[in-house]
Amino acid sequence: MTRINAAHSDQTDPLRHFRERFDLPDGVVYLDGNSLGALPKTVKARVARTISDEWGEQLIRSWNTAGWVHLPQKVGGKIARLIGAQEGTVVSADSTSINLFKVLSAALSLNPGRTGIVSERENFPTDLYIAQGVAKQIGQGHQLALAEKPADIPAMLTDDVAVLMLTHVNYRTGYRHDMTAITKAAHDRGILVIWDLAHSAGAMAIDLAGADADFAIGCGYKYLNGGPGAPAFLYVNPRHHGGFRQPLSGWFGHRAPFAFEPSYAPSGGIEHYLCGTPSVLGMVAMDEALTLWDEVDMDALRAKSVALCDFFIQEVEGFADEFGLTLVTPRNPEQRGSQVSYSCENGYAIMQALIARGVIGDFRAPDIIRFGFTPLYLSFAEVAEAVAILREILTTRAWDAPEYKVRGAVT
Amino acid sequence: MTRINAAHSDQTDPLRHFRERFDLPDGVVYLDGNSLGALPKTVKARVARTISDEWGEQLIRSWNTAGWVHLPQKVGGKIARLIGAQEGTVVSADSTSINLFKVLSAALSLNPGRTGIVSERENFPTDLYIAQGVAKQIGQGHQLALAEKPADIPAMLTDDVAVLMLTHVNYRTGYRHDMTAITKAAHDRGILVIWDLAHSAGAMAIDLAGADADFAIGCGYKYLNGGPGAPAFLYVNPRHHGGFRQPLSGWFGHRAPFAFEPSYAPSGGIEHYLCGTPSVLGMVAMDEALTLWDEVDMDALRAKSVALCDFFIQEVEGFADEFGLTLVTPRNPEQRGSQVSYSCENGYAIMQALIARGVIGDFRAPDIIRFGFTPLYLSFAEVAEAVAILREILTTRAWDAPEYKVRGAVT
Numbered sequence: 061m062t063r064i065n066a067a068h069s070d071q072t073d074p075l076r077h078f079r080e081r082f083d084l085p086d087g088v089v090y091l092d093g094n095s096l097g098a099l100p101k102t103v104k105a106r107v108a109r110t111i112s113d114e115w116g117e118q119l120i121r122s123w124n125t126a127g128w129v130h131l132p133q134k135v136g137g138k139i140a141r142l143i144g145a146q147e148g149t150v151v152s153a154d155s156t157s158i159n160l161f162k163v164l165s166a167a168l169s170l171n172p173g174r175t176g177i178v179s180e181r182e183n184f185p186t187d188l189y190i191a192q193g194v195a196k197q198i199g200q201g202h203q204l205a206l207a208e209k210p211a212d213i214p215a216m217l218t219d220d221v222a223v224l225m226l227t228h229v230n231y232r233t234g235y236r237h238d239m240t241a242i243t244k245a246a247h248d249r250g251i252l253v254i255w256d257l258a259h260s261a262g263a264m265a266i267d268l269a270g271a272d273a274d275f276a277i278g279c280g281y282k283y284l285n286g287g288p289g290a291p292a293f294l295y296v297n298p299r300h301h302g303g304f305r306q307p308l309s310g311w312f313g314h315r316a317p318f319a320f321e322p323s324y325a326p327s328g329g330i331e332h333y334l335c336g337t338p339s340v341l342g343m344v345a346m347d348e349a350l351t352l353w354d355e356v357d358m359d360a361l362r363a364k365s366v367a368l369c370d371f372f373i374q375e376v377e378g379f380a381d382e383f384g385l386t387l388v389t390p391r392n393p394e395q396r397g398s399q400v401s402y403s404c405e406n407g408y409a410i411m412q413a414l415i416a417r418g419v420i421g422d423f424r425a426p427d428i429i430r431f432g433f434t435p436l437y438l439s440f441a442e443v444a445e446a447v448a449i450l451r452e453i454l455t456t457r458a459w460d461a462p463e464y465k466v467r468g469a470v471t
Numbered sequence: 472m473t474r475i476n477a478a479h480s481d482q483t484d485p486l487r488h489f490r491e492r493f494d495l496p497d498g499v500v501y502l503d504g505n506s507l508g509a510l511p512k513t514v515k516a517r518v519a520r521t522i523s524d525e526w527g528e529q530l531i532r533s534w535n536t537a538g539w540v541h542l543p544q545k546v547g548g549k550i551a552r553l554i555g556a557q558e559g560t561v562v563s564a565d566s567t568s569i570n571l572f573k574v575l576s577a578a579l580s581l582n583p584g585r586t587g588i589v590s591e592r593e594n595f596p597t598d599l600y601i602a603q604g605v606a607k608q609i610g611q612g613h614q615l616a617l618a619e620k621p622a623d624i625p626a627m628l629t630d631d632v633a634v635l636m637l638t639h640v641n642y643r644t645g646y647r648h649d650m651t652a653i654t655k656a657a658h659d660r661g662i663l664v665i666w667d668l669a670h671s672a673g674a675m676a677i678d679l680a681g682a683d684a685d686f687a688i689g690c691g692y693k694y695l696n697g698g699p700g701a702p703a704f705l706y707v708n709p710r711h712h713g714g715f716r717q718p719l720s721g722w723f724g725h726r727a728p729f730a731f732e733p734s735y736a737p738s739g740g741i742e743h744y745l746c747g748t749p750s751v752l753g754m755v756a757m758d759e760a761l762t763l764w765d766e767v768d769m770d771a772l773r774a775k776s777v778a779l780c781d782f783f784i785q786e787v788e789g790f791a792d793e794f795g796l797t798l799v800t801p802r803n804p805e806q807r808g809s810q811v812s813y814s815c816e817n818g819y820a821i822m823q824a825l826i827a828r829g830v831i832g833d834f835r836a837p838d839i840i841r842f843g844f845t846p847l848y849l850s851f852a853e854v855a856e857a858v859a860i861l862r863e864i865l866t867t868r869a870w871d872a873p874e875y876k877v878r879g880a881v882t
Contacts, residue, residue, distance in 0.1 A: 083527040092531045099527035107752070108519055115699055116494040116510035119831060120503045124879035128699055155747025157721030158569060165608060181733050186722035186747065189735035193720035197576060197608055206733065232731075281748070288526055288539055288751035309604035310568030311597035318882045320643075320836050322592050322617065324600035336566025336597065337692070340699035341518070341752045420530060425731050468535035471729045 064371040066440035074360045078436040081352050082285075089442045089449075091421040094259060094399050094432030097285030097349075106348040107341060115340075131343040132312070132334055136293055138350040139284070142358070143257060143276065144267035145295050151330050152291045152343060156258060156279050158308065159294040160190045160225075162333050163275035166296070166305045167223045167252045168194065168202065174250075176221035178213065181206040184231045187256055191225060210237060217249045224251050228266070229259035229397030232424045234389040236260070236397050240271040247272065258282060261293075263365060263398035263434075265358035268295055275300070283398070283434060284353075286346035294333055302328045310335035356436070364435035365398040368443055372400050372431060375447040383454040388428065399432045408471065412464035413453045419446045423471050475782040477851035485771045489847040492763050493696075500853045500860075502832040505642075505670055505810050505843030508696030508760075517759040518752060526751075542754040543723070543745055547704055549761040550695070553769070554668060554687065555678035556706050562741050563702045563754060567669060567690050569719065570705040571601045571636075573744050574686035577707070577716045578634045578663045579605065579613065585661075587632035589624065592617040595642045598667055602636060621648060628660045635662050639677070640670035640808030643835045645800040647671070647808050651682040658683065669693060672704075674776060674809035674845075676769035679706055686711070694809070694845060695764075697757035705744055713739045721746030767847070775846035776809040779854055783811050783842060786858040794865040799839065810843045819882065823875035824864045830857045834882050 070076060083099045084090060090098060114122040123129045136150035143150070153159065164177075177191050188204065195202035202222070207213045217224065224246045229236045243253045254275040260266055262283030268276055274297050280290030309324045311317045312334035316325075326332040373391065380387065385402040404410065404427060411423040421431040431446070453459055481487060494510045495501060501509060525533040534540050547561035554561070564570065575588075588602050599615065606613035613633070618624045628635065635657045640647045650666060657664045665686040671677055673694030679687055685708050691701030720735045722728045723745035727736075737743040784802065791798065796813040815821065815838060822834040832842040842857070864870055 083523070085528045085530070088530070090530060096526075096531045096534075098530065099522065104519060104522045104527075107522060108515060111510065111515045111518060111698070111756075112494070115507075116515075117496045119496070119499070119501060119509065120507045120833065121826070121831070122699070123507075123881035129880045154565065154569065155721065155750075157747035158565065158719060161719055185725070185731050185733060188733055189720045189722060189725065192735050193718040197718035199609065199611070287522070288533070289748045289754070290752075291750070292747070307604040307608035308569060308572055309600045310566065311600060314596070314600065318836070318880070320596050322596060322599050324603050336568035336703070337700045339566075339702070339750050339753045341756055342750045343700070345522075345752055415532070420532070422531065425729070469540045469729070470534035 064367060064374065064440065066371070066444045069367060069440040073364060074357070075364055075435055076439070078352065079439070082437045084437060088418045088420060089446045091419065091431040091433065091446060093434030094282050095422055096281055096288055097283060097434065098437055100285055100349045100352060103287065103345050103348045107345050110341065110344045128338065128340050131340065131347060132338050133331070135291070135343055135347050135350065136330070138347070138353065139261065139293050142266065142353060143261055143295065144265065144269050146269050146298060149298060149330055150293055150295050151334055152280065152293045152346060153334050153338065154292060156256070156277055156292040157186045157190050159277040159292050160187055160256065161194060162306045162308050163254055163277060163294055163296065164191060164194050164223065164225065165307050166300065167254060167275055168198065169305045170300060171222035171252055174220055174222035175200065175202045176218070177202055177204045177223050177225060178216050178221050179204060179206055179225045180210070181208055182230055182232065183227050184256065184258065187225065187227065210235060213242065214245055217246055217251055219249060221249065221251045223254060225254045227256040227258060231259055232401060232428050232430065234396045234399040234401055236395055239273065243271045243273055259397050264362045273297065280346050285349045287342065287349065289342065290346045291339055291342050296330055296333060301330060301332065302326070306333055308335040312336060312338065361435045365433055366393040368433040368435065368438060368440065369396065369398065369400050371440055372433065372443050372447065375444065376450065379451055379454065398434070399430060401428050401430045403427045404429060406459060408467070409459040409464040410453060413459035414450060417449045417453065419449050425471065475778060475785065475851065477782070477855045480778060480851040484775060485768070486775055486846055487850070489763065490850070493848045495848060499829045499831060500857045502830065502842040502844065502857060504845030505693050506833050507692055507699060508694060508845065509848055511696055511760045511763060514698065514756050514759045518756050521752065521755045539749065539751050542751065542758060543749050544742070546702070546754055546758050546761065547741070549758070549764065550672065550704050553677065553764060554672055554706065555676070555680050557680050557709060560709060560741055561704055561706050562744060563691065563704045563757060564745050564749065565703060567667070567688050567703040568597045568601050570688040570703050571598055571667065572605060573717045573719050574665055574688060574705055574707065575602060575605050575634060575636065576718050577711065578665060578686055579609065580716045581711060582633035582663055585631055585633035586611065586613045587629070588613055588615045588634050588636060589627050589632050590615060590617055590636045591621070592619055593641055593643065594638050595667065595669065598636065598638065621646060624653065625656055628657055628662055630660060632660065632662045634665060636665045638667040638669060642670055643812060643839050643841065645807045645810040645812055647806055650684065654682045654684055670808050670810070675773045684708065691757050696760045698753065698760065700753065701757045702750055702753050707741055707744060712741060712743065713737070717744055719746040723747060723749065772846045776844055777804040779844040779846065779849060779851065780807065780809065780811050782851055783844065783854050783858065786855065787861065790862055790865065809845070810841055812839050812841045814838045815840060817870060819878070820870040820875040821864060824870035825861060828860045828864065830860050836882065
């Protein structure tokens with residue numbers, strides 16, 4: 061890595077004008093956009109209009125006149141470009157967990173006779189929980205096998221495996237899988253692949269179609285800035301559209317939801333993966349948050365993300381050993397997302413002390429402090445400031461105070 | 472029925488001051504609160520604060536500091552009083568369809584060896600679709616049997632039936648089941664009962680605990696006024712809490728969501744029925760909409776609902792036969808909810824003509840015009856006005872115009 065100069069990098073940053081599109085509090089360096097993205101400035105007014113004009117004035121008519129009924133497809137269409145999906149293959153709906161339930165159920169039904177589901181022990185836990193729930197409900201002896209580390213995965217892709225289910229970028233370590241190579245290796249053994257894009261959608265360009273992925277799911281409230289608990293999304297390769305294959309068969313997935321027929325008849329398109337009535341307020345916020353992405357050059361986004369992470373790693377390197385911080389994120393940008401994590405003793409208290417000083421990252425059990433780098437609203441100067449505060453907290457042991465050891469419901 | 476005088480009824484209406492708590496457009500008589508409830512005035516400011524202060528300023532910290540993480544239980548607790556549920560038995564989450572998937576899966580697992588699911592052909596279609604989806608995924612030969620009319624249900628409660636699944640008030644006809652009697656009849660045959668409260672929660676007092684119901688689900692965006700696509704809710708009788716029985720086993724249902732354990736271990740309480748990250752914007756709107764219910768006397772609410780419906784039926788009776796309107800809602804208030812429906816030829820066009828004149832009800836295929844009566848914001852004078860406009864449209868055949876025959880995506 062060449063040495064990065066913060067001031068010069070900020071001056072030449074082609075994305076620097078995006079910062080003014082977000083509301084961010086003074087005195088905060090926000091390194092947690094990988095947990096909850098910051099607020100795009102136009103969202104508040106858009107949601108207010110939806111509440112007062114569409115809901116309050118137009119009332120029920122807005123399902124047609126304001127296009128509420130098509131929001132899942134409209135929002136999905138905006139996400140499609142960011143993840144390299146074909147037209148008509150993405151919808152926004154429900155939560156990431158529920159969308160995984162849909163696509164994993166579909167994938168298993170498409171690969172009958174095979175009972176293996178392969179994932180990683182380090183995958184985000186809800187993905188593993190959902191796989192356990194699906195396997196238990198199907199009751200056909202499906203077994204979830206967990207790789208201990210990424211290198212173990214290829215050997216686990218045997219002929220009894222139905223589905224490989226991975227998160228593209230690991231939530232704790234920031235490790236990124238090679239989507240194209242792994243998908244191909246799985247397909248070579250007749251295995252369908254589901255990618256969870258929670259920590260990569262909006263952090264880098266993704267090419268689902270190019271990688272020939274079967275299914276993908278992802279989160280609206282991280283790098284896409286859709287707001288707390290924003291609707292999630294899902295992608296289904298066109299070759300898997302149609303058929304009665306996903307069990308959350310609610311009326312919005314019916315070919316004619318307002319015909320009120322007593323039997324389910326699935327839409328032939330991606331709408332088949334919708335279930336109940338869309339969450340309009342959440343989806344309008346998401347739709348608004350996605351508008352600014354039309355202007356984002358995804359190559360520039362990735363280049364800045366890599367540079368921000370490199371800069372942070374370089375600067376922390378000077379004192380990491382002294383204070384027992386072990387980098388758990390790959391140094392090779394090809395193997396990571398847009399976050400940098402360290403394992404360390406007293407990580408929880410250190411992160412609380414950082415937050416008290418305005419440097420907001422987060423802690424992930426048992427011992428990871430995690431810093432997310434969102435290229436749209438972070439500057440190199442802020443990264444330098446975060447490093448300086450981290451160093452000071454470690455040097456002065458400011459973290460070693462009772463108030464930094466009290467745990468909230470959400471860590 | 473005694474003759475109702477609109478002016479006198481409005482003067483003596485104990486709920487009349489609730490009208491000013493809602494934003495309703497001028498020139499509209501809103502008889503569709505059973506499809507999308509009107510906007511409570513305080514919702515817009517509350518959501519705006521959540522967006523700018525909690526999301527924009529406090530960012531990720533709001534999961535703890537603003538209590539986002541406990542919204543499902545908080546909102547559920549407010550709904551509990553309205554439906555006669557014990558403390559800690561209701562959560563708000565996901566959509567009605569998805570919540571039915573959870574509780575139906577749970578109910579079937581609690582009644583192993585029985586393969587029957589009984590419902591009605593006239594149940595809201597998504598409930599039937601979900602039952603079909605659950606049965607297909609479980610793959611143990613569960614069969615959905617549909618009663619043609621309510622009177623057929625008792626004879627269908629045989630010893631091979633696992634679950635009876637009914638909507639308390641029918642969405643088309645407004646027919647209301649006797650929850651206590653039917654639940655008892657089902658329990659006498661070892662059958663578990665799920666009640667869908669979509670068209671009764673917020674329309675009348677409900678007593679789930681008194682009826683000893685096993686499970687219930689319901690909608691946030693109808694009589695509860697939670698906003699378009701508001702989070703739904705579910706109730707689980709305390710005797711069915713605990714155990715690994717619901718397949719949508721996402722992290723918010725885990726006993727320790729932020730311990731990030733690789734195996735699912737369910738919460739012992741109602742949280743077990745949560746799945747993914749709560750939809751904060753929708754849930755905050757719902758929470759705010761529910762605040763005014765603390766002041767509502769549910770007996771007064773029901774009395775006004777009955778009187779509004781009686782008044783409408785009486786007034787329409789004078790010309791219904793002449794124009795081929797057949798009342799499909801029971802005249803006996805004990806057998807109905809808070810809506811009045813007629814079957815009629817050209818129902819779609821008649822409803823469009825009504826809407827064009829500011830009387831907003833809705834149409835349900837194939838031939839039902841439906842009028843919902845929301846006691847919190849409707850006056851008897853408005854009902855009289857709606858009747859007068861309906862009569863005029865029928866007398867002048869104003870509905871017989873091309874523009875009233877064009878169908879929207881949502882009818």
